[in-house]
Amino acid sequence: MSTTLAAMILAGGKGTRLQALTKKVAKPAVSYGGKYRIIDFPLSNCAHSGINAVSVLTQYESSELNTYVGNGEKWGLNGVRSVTSVLTPKQTEEGSSWYAGTADAIYENLDWLERVNPKYVLILSGDHIYSCTYNAMLKKHIDMGADCTISVYPVPMEEASRFGILVTDKEDNIVQFVEKPKKPVSNLASMGIYIFTYSVLRDYLIKDHALEDSDHDFGKNIIPTMLKNKKKLVAYTYNGYWKDVGTIASLHQANMDLLLSGDPEINIYTVQGKNKILSEDIHGTPQFIGKTAKVKDSLINQGSIILGEVDHSVISGDVVIEEGAKVTNSVVMNGAFIDNDSVVTDAIIGPNTLIEKGEKVNVEKDGIALVVNEKAGKR
Amino acid sequence: MNKIIALLNCHNSPELGELTSNRPLASTSFLGRYAFMDFAMSNFTNSGIQNVNVLVKNHQRSLLKHMGNMMSWVNNTKTGRDTIFYNEKGILNPAYNTDINNIKENDWVLYESNASLLVFEAPEIVASIDLRPFIEEHEKRGEKITIVYKEIDDANKEFIGADVLNIDENGYLKDVHKNKGDAKKAKVSLQIWIINRETLVEMINHGNRVDSSWGIAEYLAVIARNDFLGTKIHCVPYTGYARRFDSLAHYVEYSFELLKRKPYEELFKEDWPIFTRTHDTPPAIYGTESDVSNSFVSNGCVVEGTVKDSIICRSVKVKKGAKVQRSIVLSNCVLEENSAVSDVVIDKYSTVAARHKIQGDKDDVIYIKQGAKV
Numbered sequence: 215m216s217t218t219l220a221a222m223i224l225a226g227g228k229g230t231r232l233q234a235l236t237k238k239v240a241k242p243a244v245s246y247g248g249k250y251r252i253i254d255f256p257l258s259n260c261a262h263s264g265i266n267a268v269s270v271l272t273q274y275e276s277s278e279l280n281t282y283v284g285n286g287e288k289w290g291l292n293g294v295r296s297v298t299s300v301l302t303p304k305q306t307e308e309g310s311s312w313y314a315g316t317a318d319a320i321y322e323n324l325d326w327l328e329r330v331n332p333k334y335v336l337i338l339s340g341d342h343i344y345s346c347t348y349n350a351m352l353k354k355h356i357d358m359g360a361d362c363t364i365s366v367y368p369v370p371m372e373e374a375s376r377f378g379i380l381v382t383d384k385e386d387n388i389v390q391f392v393e394k395p396k397k398p399v400s401n402l403a404s405m406g407i408y409i410f411t412y413s414v415l416r417d418y419l420i421k422d423h424a425l426e427d428s429d430h431d432f433g434k435n436i437i438p439t440m441l442k443n444k445k446k447l448v449a450y451t452y453n454g455y456w457k458d459v460g461t462i463a464s465l466h467q468a469n470m471d472l473l474l475s476g477d478p479e480i481n482i483y484t485v486q487g488k489n490k491i492l493s494e495d496i497h498g499t500p501q502f503i504g505k506t507a508k509v510k511d512s513l514i515n516q517g518s519i520i521l522g523e524v525d526h527s528v529i530s531g532d533v534v535i536e537e538g539a540k541v542t543n544s545v546v547m548n549g550a551f552i553d554n555d556s557v558v559t560d561a562i563i564g565p566n567t568l569i570e571k572g573e574k575v576n577v578e579k580d581g582i583a584l585v586v587n588e589k590a591g592k593r
Numbered sequence: 594m595n596k597i598i599a600l601l602n603c604h605n606s607p608e609l610g611e612l613t614s615n616r617p618l619a620s621t622s623f624l625g626r627y628a629f630m631d632f633a634m635s636n637f638t639n640s641g642i643q644n645v646n647v648l649v650k651n652h653q654r655s656l657l658k659h660m661g662n663m664m665s666w667v668n669n670t671k672t673g674r675d676t677i678f679y680n681e682k683g684i685l686n687p688a689y690n691t692d693i694n695n696i697k698e699n700d701w702v703l704y705e706s707n708a709s710l711l712v713f714e715a716p717e718i719v720a721s722i723d724l725r726p727f728i729e730e731h732e733k734r735g736e737k738i739t740i741v742y743k744e745i746d747d748a749n750k751e752f753i754g755a756d757v758l759n760i761d762e763n764g765y766l767k768d769v770h771k772n773k774g775d776a777k778k779a780k781v782s783l784q785i786w787i788i789n790r791e792t793l794v795e796m797i798n799h800g801n802r803v804d805s806s807w808g809i810a811e812y813l814a815v816i817a818r819n820d821f822l823g824t825k826i827h828c829v830p831y832t833g834y835a836r837r838f839d840s841l842a843h844y845v846e847y848s849f850e851l852l853k854r855k856p857y858e859e860l861f862k863e864d865w866p867i868f869t870r871t872h873d874t875p876p877a878i879y880g881t882e883s884d885v886s887n888s889f890v891s892n893g894c895v896v897e898g899t900v901k902d903s904i905i906c907r908s909v910k911v912k913k914g915a916k917v918q919r920s921i922v923l924s925n926c927v928l929e930e931n932s933a934v935s936d937v938v939i940d941k942y943s944t945v946a947a948r949h950k951i952q953g954d955k956d957d958v959i960y961i962k963q964g965a966k967v
Contacts, residue, residue, distance in 0.1 A: 490875075511880060
């Protein structure tokens, strides 16, 4: 079989800065926006781009993520021409090893690519929030005869030193690439989204694998080597909503972005864009807002029962907010139970977490608090 | 439970006024995110039944849309199946468009399967019922036909038009009559029938020679009265929550009843999920001025106004200053700014214009038809 574009989603990272939220699940499986998991975004994007061959490369705490991805049915990626695979590190004749870097993860799965036999390969990150299709990027890659096209996002100049920064000429050809430059000369940040012409990618991965001093990383090794070898690298500028939620505070902010208050240009419907974000639909009951409830400026998923006060918050499915409880500027993840007369302010409450009667969470508003205890089920 | 063929029987559904003028009750919207059939279908699924079929009487377009790829209720997508039974001939001949004739028309299912039992449910009965104990009892006693019923003491108002069972001291059916609301106490059929496959084949063959306008319900009454085919019908009581949706007034009343915690918890049990078709809509979003209480709100809604004592279905927009009270708003409706509705049922895709007010009566709700602009 052959296909034009195959997508490989890197979803093995730990997401250390998300602290207890990623203790038992990989970052791409972290809950977002009341009903989604972060990986729904790249997978929905693939579905809406008409990509049939998608693989998800997992490593860290992968069982929940692997189960969630399954055969891709949640994103319709189980059609008659679909190949959806979860690829984990494996044992081979040469022994067994973990994925050493982003490029190594793809190298270890060249057999999957051989089987799918695509003309182009799309490399994605499993932990970015953005809604788009990749068709325009692929068209640019083909039209410009590129070997590699990198999606870039204009960031504020003062933040540029946190990213991999690209410098381009007038025709969008990449002339320079620097990881986290001390003195950035451009504000075009790499989004970690690449389209490679497959034959070129394969060559470079095989060569890189043989190098002992390589980190086997796209940003550190593959891209700089290609630049040095005068390969044609092109930048594709993305202008929509894009978030890499690395920290508790940025995950909290990305959730608050979905609300109707604040920036009038950004809410759940503008973040979603033209295409629905496809996801799992829990078999929760209809969302019930009780007699004693007060709800405003919030996003609430089905299956939740709201009897207390909710303001400027994102509430996932199967959450119970009891009478007298008050939740403000917070994210409450699925299955959490907020008991009577408790107060939750500026916080992320993890899945199935219990906030006990009268408990006060971050009422002193010291940054964004994180509470994870999995006690709600054992109530 | 491969020995069982399950059938959702849409042949005897009552009409819910204009709400069911263009769709069968089975696929009519209920409580925001469900269609009526979801409850009976989920009873089959949760009871571990793999072979699930739907007896369609008419309006199959709406039903097919809700059923989608028909995989919403099967436990295993290869060994399980949902099949639609449809009697083409019956459409031109409404008097003969009965459940028996429908099964006869699609009788390959009876011969292809090695199932020993058929279990029927009706979409108009909303309840979370574990069918397994009734099936076990049916088999243990060696019965040929079992009916599950509920004893009620408000039959003067509820289950009007349903079958009232007259049961002898051994639990066998003596006679059946329609509930005309003349008595308070009654044992009403929940239209859960457990019938041995051979018995049903006999009924089909025999019934067709006697009167081919009989449905299964009529046939069961004849069997009970005449000890027909040497068969007795065993009746077993069920005591949990069950409602029969038989009119627009009851549709409204029973929907609002579920806003109370007790009936809600009796219908929605933790270990008894209600499966339905998914739509991938975002969670409901509330604006800074929203004021919502005592209501069910579905995903995809954008609520910026006031909602009280109401049921709001998928993807409804309640704009700023708009007010919804004691109303049921079906999917994709828009209530423009500063509009107000109370005691109304608004069918899908309708718009209430800005500043427009519609006031129904608590005992006589106003129905606004699908796609209306008012």
